Amino acid sequence: MKVSYSQxxxxxxxxxxxWFGENTPAEIRDQTLGGSTLDPDLQVKWHQTLFEKGWxxxxxxxxxxxxxxxxxxxxxxxxxxxxxxxPRLKTKGLSLGMLxxxxxxxxxxxxxxxxxxxxxxxxxxxxxxxxEPEAGSxxxxxxxxxxxxxxxxxxNGQKTWISMADYADWMxxxxxxxxxxxxxxxxxxxxxxxxxxxxxIRAIEALTDHKPxxxxxxxNVRVPKKNLVGKINEGWKIAGTLxxxxxxxxxxIGELLYAIETVxxxxxxxxxxxxxxxxxxxxxxxxxxxxVDCDSLLYTFFRILSQLKIGAAPGPGASFxxxxxxxxxxxxxxxxxxxxxxxxxxxxxxxxxxNAVHQATMGWINSRSLTTWGGSxxxxxxxxxxxxxxxxxx
Amino acid sequence: xxxxxxxxxxLFRESVASFVKKEHSxxxxxxxxxxxxxxxxxxxxxMAELGWMGxxxxxxxxxxxxxxxxxxVLLEEFGRGLLPEPWISTVLLGGNLVLAGGMEAQKEEIIxxxxxxxLFVTAAYLEDGGRYDLxxxxxxxxxxxxxxxxxxxxxxxxxxCSADRFIVTARTSGATSDTDGLTLFIIxxxxxxxxxxxxxxxxxRNTCILDLKDVSVSESDIVGKKDxxxxxxxxxxxxxxxxxxxxMVGGMDASLEMTVRYLSERVQFGKPIGSFQALQHKxxxxxxxxxxxxxxxxxxVASIDEKTEERTLAVSTAKAKCSSAYPEVTKTAIQLFGxxxxxxxxxxxxxxxxxxxxxxxxxxxxxxxxxxxxMKGY
Numbered sequence: 070m071k072v073s074y075s076q077x078x079x080x081x082x083x084x085x086x087x088w089f090g091e092n093t094p095a096e097i098r099d100q101t102l103g104g105s106t107l108d109p110d111l112q113v114k115w116h117q118t119l120f121e122k123g124w125x126x127x128x129x130x131x132x133x134x135x136x137x138x139x140x141x142x143x144x145x146x147x148x149x150x151x152x153x154x155x156p157r158l159k160t161k162g163l164s165l166g167m168l169x170x171x172x173x174x175x176x177x178x179x180x181x182x183x184x185x186x187x188x189x190x191x192x193x194x195x196x197x198x199x200x201e202p203e204a205g206s207x208x209x210x211x212x213x214x215x216x217x218x219x220x221x222x223x224x225n226g227q228k229t230w231i232s233m234a235d236y237a238d239w240m241x242x243x244x245x246x247x248x249x250x251x252x253x254x255x256x257x258x259x260x261x262x263x264x265x266x267x268x269x270i271r272a273i274e275a276l277t278d279h280k281p282x283x284x285x286x287x288x289n290v291r292v293p294k295k296n297l298v299g300k301i302n303e304g305w306k307i308a309g310t311l312x313x314x315x316x317x318x319x320x321x322i323g324e325l326l327y328a329i330e331t332v333x334x335x336x337x338x339x340x341x342x343x344x345x346x347x348x349x350x351x352x353x354x355x356x357x358x359x360x361v362d363c364d365s366l367l368y369t370f371f372r373i374l375s376q377l378k379i380g381a382a383p384g385p386g387a388s389f390x391x392x393x394x395x396x397x398x399x400x401x402x403x404x405x406x407x408x409x410x411x412x413x414x415x416x417x418x419x420x421x422x423x424n425a426v427h428q429a430t431m432g433w434i435n436s437r438s439l440t441t442w443g444g445s446x447x448x449x450x451x452x453x454x455x456x457x458x459x460x461x462x463x
Numbered sequence: 464x465x466x467x468x469x470x471x472x473x474l475f476r477e478s479v480a481s482f483v484k485k486e487h488s489x490x491x492x493x494x495x496x497x498x499x500x501x502x503x504x505x506x507x508x509x510m511a512e513l514g515w516m517g518x519x520x521x522x523x524x525x526x527x528x529x530x531x532x533x534x535x536v537l538l539e540e541f542g543r544g545l546l547p548e549p550w551i552s553t554v555l556l557g558g559n560l561v562l563a564g565g566m567e568a569q570k571e572e573i574i575x576x577x578x579x580x581x582l583f584v585t586a587a588y589l590e591d592g593g594r595y596d597l598x599x600x601x602x603x604x605x606x607x608x609x610x611x612x613x614x615x616x617x618x619x620x621x622x623x624c625s626a627d628r629f630i631v632t633a634r635t636s637g638a639t640s641d642t643d644g645l646t647l648f649i650i651x652x653x654x655x656x657x658x659x660x661x662x663x664x665x666x667x668r669n670t671c672i673l674d675l676k677d678v679s680v681s682e683s684d685i686v687g688k689k690d691x692x693x694x695x696x697x698x699x700x701x702x703x704x705x706x707x708x709x710x711m712v713g714g715m716d717a718s719l720e721m722t723v724r725y726l727s728e729r730v731q732f733g734k735p736i737g738s739f740q741a742l743q744h745k746x747x748x749x750x751x752x753x754x755x756x757x758x759x760x761x762x763x764v765a766s767i768d769e770k771t772e773e774r775t776l777a778v779s780t781a782k783a784k785c786s787s788a789y790p791e792v793t794k795t796a797i798q799l800f801g802x803x804x805x806x807x808x809x810x811x812x813x814x815x816x817x818x819x820x821x822x823x824x825x826x827x828x829x830x831x832x833x834x835x836x837x838m839k840g841y
Contacts, residue, residue, distance in 0.1 A: 070466050070467070070761055070764060070765040070768065071464060071465040071769070072762055072766050073766075073769050074464070140464075141464045141465070144464055333841070336841075354832055354833070354836070356836065356841070357783070357832040357833070358783075358828075358832055360780075361759075361780050361831075361832065362784070364759060364780050365755035365758060365759040365780070368466070368759050368761065368762045369754055369755050369757075369758035371464060371466065371758070372758050372761070389750065389754060392751065447740075447744065449747075450740075450743065450747040451744070451747075453747035453750055453751070454740075454743035454744065454746050454747045458743075458746055458747070458750060460726055460727060460735075460737035460738065460743050461727060461734070461735045461737050461738040463734075
């Protein structure tokens with residue numbers, strides 16, 4: 070076992086810290102706690118900045134456009150990235166975090182060559198079409214239908230909770246190609262151009278007043294057969310692997326570290342009975358509890374990450390990272406609002422506190438989504454119980 | 464950074480696990496419940512024959528000179544089976560204090576004897592009113608006849624009923640809560656003025672109250688430097704704390720395994736109760752807590768091995784986590800066992816009691832959280 074860094078790694082740590090300090094635009098940093106509310110244009114701009122630096126995909130080999138970092142370098146990189154206040158990218162999470170490893174495992178060579186480079190450069194933005202009105206946690210009940218006619222699939226149906234569907238160029242989606250057998254059999258995985266005729270999009274307003282996700286309607290949408298990933302009717306297995314990648318990506322380690330720093334700063338600024346709140350015995354204890362839990366998670370994340378090879382499925386272990394990461398993040402943002410006291414009820418910034426108030430309240434509301442999207446914490450706990458602990462299924 | 468174990472560590476784990484299985488059982492714990500020692504010298508000698516007392520001691524004193532990761536592996540396995548032999552007190556406290564601070568003559572006399580399994584040594588540093596603070600010391604060491612005279616009372620001296628030697632903290636200068644002015648002395652069990660009162664813990668292990676009434680010691684009984692015993696003690700307690708954390712991780716793992724087995728076998732409403740989501744989700748939470756604790760203990764162990772500057776922070780982070788996770792995991796386990804969990808017939812209760820004892824051993828979660836806050840600068 071080894072915990073300290075070599076001289077080279079220390080130099081790299083300093084380089085990462087310095088680069089993010091100099092290159093993260095303030096307008097982006099101010100929106101970080103808001104998570105998925107970050108403006109899509111800013112996301113794409115930030116994606117391209119990272120791409121130009123060669124740091125957009127720390128885990129991918131250089132010949133693919135990745136940074137080719139070792140596991141330790143990835144850890145150092147992610148840590149420095151997060152602490153700088155630079156936001157994790159939703160665009161990147163979908164395309165590089167989820168779809169790319171999936172295409173490497175199941176896609177054709179043509180699909181890999183056609184789609185991956187543009188995902189890495191940030192030229193194309195992707196969205197994910199899984200959930201439907203009647204298929205949420207029970208994803209396999211999905212009904213959106215694709216029937217093969219010659220060299221094309223004809224897609225009809227409705228998807229919902231699609232993040233950035235109104236902005237994305239492409240969607241990867243699950244469709245029903247056979248309804249005769251068990252519901253898990255008969256699902257296929259398609260890549261769909263969002264400019265295709267027959268697609269209608271309606272954005273949904275969230276509690277944050279933003280419109281982070283959409284409903285998407287498909288009316289006889291034509292998709293070339295070459296955009297099928299894997300074999301027909303075998304999409305469920307592919308989706309399972311992808312959801313594990315999603316859970317690993319859903320784990321908000323970056324936001325967590327930054328959020329803890331934010332709580333600390335807010336508690337330093339807030340006065341309580343003549344002293345900074347940070348010196349209050351009760352508050353200190355609460356913050357230290359979260360720091361300990363955060364470090365425990367950080368080292369667990371590293372332990373799981375180091376077991377992962379590129380393209381390999383993260384396995385059910387990703388579920389518990391998502392459960393705990395999401396719940397811990399909510400606890401941190403609860404404490405962040407506690408830190409600002411009566412300002413916690415405000416929805417707008419107050420001159421003296423800069424952006425802290427709106428960032429705190431917006432972040433707090435946004436954090437409620439972390440334990441539902443990508444499979445609720447309850448579904449994840451069932452996965453841990455049945456697939457890791459091997460408890461009997463119903 | 465790397466949390467992988469080498470093949471040597473993995474092989475060692477197998478041999479410790481098979482030893483615990485062969486020499487120990489929960490029925491043995493039941494039999495030892497009212498034993499004044501709470502463990503047996505026979506098993507201790509067998510452990511010594513395998514070289515385990517000298518695991519991390521240098522070869523010149525008969526040890527194996529291995530790294531602290533071996534300690535983690537050993538204690539995780541002890542924690543899984545709840546082996547009661549006093550390895551933490553003798554090797555990580557007593558022996559380590561002598562090794563780190565003792566004079567050559569002290570090392571030569573004490574370390575090989577520990578390695579051979581012939582000597583039990585412990586440390587006596589806690590006092591009533593000081594909670595977990597190592598600097599809190601009202602026990603006095605007054606200069607007398609060219610030596611010192613020690614008076615005071617120590618509580619919860621780990622494995623004190625069976626210890627042959629005590630390394631005690633006493634104040635050679637300063638006020639009760641000062642960090643400076645502490646000196647460590649070795650006192651033999653039979654010294655005049657030493658009184659031992661047994662104080663069994665709820666898990667059947669032995670601790671004692673150690674009363675010192677004008678106990679005479681000489682300069683040559685000092686371990687480390689006069690008036691500067693605190694940093695030495697704090698460093699060794701950090702190591703012992705990391706050891707107990709590893710034991711706690713092993714205990715969490717065994718509690719979870721035992722609970723999952725019970726949930727899979729116990730049938731109600733025509734189904735194994737482990738198929739019910741309300742119970743599954745509690746088991747999932749036990750698993751999560753165990754995994755988190757296990758990772759942060761790896762971080763502490765590696766920090767000790769490499770003597771990093773932030774090792775004290777790593778140790779307190781690990782103990783704060785383990786002191787909240789182990790009790791939580793075992794309380795949930797008792798709940799999931801239902802009425803059976805409340806009986807002495809089921810084995811799971813041993814873990815609840817051990818969790819409470821280890822939760823407070825070397826400081827509870829709040830104690831370590833306060834240290835974390837201070838070290839993080841607030």
